[in-house]
Amino acid sequence: MRRRRLPPLAALRAFEAAARHLSFRRAAAELGVTPTAISHQIRLLEASLGLALFVREVRRVALTAAGQRLYPALRDGFDAFERGLADVSRQTGRKAVTLTATTLFTARRLLPALGAFRAQHPSFDLRLHASDDLVDLAAGLADIAVRYGSGPFAGLVTEPLLSERFGVLCNPSLGLSAHEDLKRVPLLHVEWKRPDMAPDWRRWARLAGLTALAVDAGPRLTDDGYALQAAVAGHGVVVASLVLAKPELEAGLLVHPFGPEIAGEAYHVVATPENMAGADVIAVRDWLRAVVRGA
Template sequence: MTAIRKLPPLGALRAFEAAARHLSFQKAAQELAVSPTAVSHQLRLLEATLGLSLFHRHVRRVSLTQAGERLYPVLRDGFDDFARAITDLAPQSEVRAVTVTATTLFTARRLIPALNAFQAQWPQITLRLHASDATVDLSRDTADLAVRYGPGPFADLVSEPLCQERFGIVCSPALGIQGPADLQAVTLIHSEWQRRDWQPDWARWLAAAGITGMNAEAGLRFTDENHAIQAAIAGQGVAIASLVLVEDELSRGVLVHPFGPVVEGHSYHLLATEEGAARADVQAARQWLKSVAVP
């Protein structure tokens, strides 16, 4: 006779897996369509049930404890297996969907505005967008294509560069910023990346500009880069942003790039497995992605 499994509540496990994947209670709440308070409650319940702390709770971010790091990959793989098994049970339609995973900002700024063009050209293909700053394992069938930012290499994947990232200061034209001296009188807007070593933050930009005597840590901080851009549009300060991903705002004049320097970042890469890259529907999605990646 099989022993009864002693497991914590499923809702608490789902909340932990999402929060651990995003390293953000807020983003986990958005994914699960609940409030951040509800996510926090579920995590407290799980920690109480296990008698262990799963997260280090910092002022503006969270990180996994040693126990959390052990539990996360087990739950992630388990939920992936559940999803795959349920998908395999469902009746297979003639049209196979293509899932594209990309960073949250790239999805919002490049992919969503171009969806109509994809649907007009390939109405027979169902396209799914998976926005996440976490790396998705394409070999586990979670997604068919990935747009990743970074230096590579990308082992066991078909890879091609999409575009080179470029960063510079942006702000509302209403601020009247014209030169470095004007920065002394405005608020600096910061966003926090998961990979801080890849981020062109204010300290790096000021060093590249040869500007001294400014507090590079002062100002407004956002955990979501899109919110930092919206704050700049609203005239709340000056942000360092991707000039590639705010090209629309720059062309419409709601943001300006008043002066340099421009800091080069890594490239965006388009990735697929060898098996996936051979599919006709994935090739169509790759063609679309290459057309919308560069302004």
């Protein structure tokens, strides 16, 4: 049989999504990657073909003539893949539900409880999609989601799960017991994608009435999970989620030596009205309720 000579599937998926949206950013959100990753995959595809597929402008992209010829073939091909996979899924009699949530929430709350879901619902396959990018539920990219924010979310059935709280966390070996102790330890910072929602040292110091605290000094990390790991290792003190750091607090790896606490937004379980009426999605919703119970 003749061997197919095809570019990597990741590059083809990136091109098809970007061509459909005419946006690298929206394609990245759909596929759960960064816009830079989409751009990289498309450049790989262009290099393998020896052709430019997009005209890149300051705030938009457009398909070249070659891109316009390629897009319908890939679109129809991926549509055929989807239909074939759906047919196979129906024949096996198993249902697959995709749940999307932020990376840290997935790691801290969902993965540890996954075994319980499988035990309770052996006929369902639960797929966890961990991403800090917003996934379009209306487009069918996931069946149900846990979203962080004020809610409700337009066009979606929205149910609050639990409220977030942030506070000072550190390794007990640092011996922090009073606000004055913060002057002798590094302050760890997390670079949130939404600075307006960030529970940072500046907000905490304002609540604590500490005008002299050097709130901008200290190491900066791009991920709140890494910041928690750094705090566990004793590299400094961080303002982080008291809800998602619960395992470390219960194990004594971290302590919350003093207040105040910063009130965060809420985590919500959301789905389209059609999906929320399905027995499989209802099962996932009920499992999420159990996951956060007692948090």
